[in-house]
Amino acid sequence: QEVLLLDNEIAFNEAIIEEREQGIQEIQQQIGEVNEIFKDLAVLVHEQGTMIDDIGTHIENSRAATVQAKSHLVKAAKTQRSNSSLTCLLLVIFAIVILIVIIVLAA
DSSP states (O other): OHHHHHHHHHHHHHHEEEEEHHHHHHOOOOOOOHHHHHHHHHHHHHHHHHHHHHHHHHHHHHHHHHHHHHHHHHHHHHHHHHHHHHHHHHHHHHHHHHHHHHHHOOO
C-alpha cells in the first residue's frame, strides 16, 4: 500500500511538473510576442521621429519664406505709393500745361 501511495505521489508530482513546464513555455511564447511588439514600436517611434524632423524643417522653411514675403510686400507698398505720387504730380503738371494752353489760345 505504501508503494501504491508513493506511485500516486510520483504521478501527481510529474503532473505538476508537466503543468509548470507548459506554463513556462506559454510565458516564453508571450515574452517573444512582447519582444516583437516592442521591436515594432521602436520602428514606429523612429519613423515618427524622422517625420517630426521633416515637419520642423518645413516649419522653418515656411517661416523664412514668410519673412521674405513680408519684405517683398513692404517694397511693393513703397513702390505703389511712389508711383501714385508720381502719377498725381504728372496729372497736376498736365493740368497746368492745359491751363496755360487754354489761356494762350483765349488771349
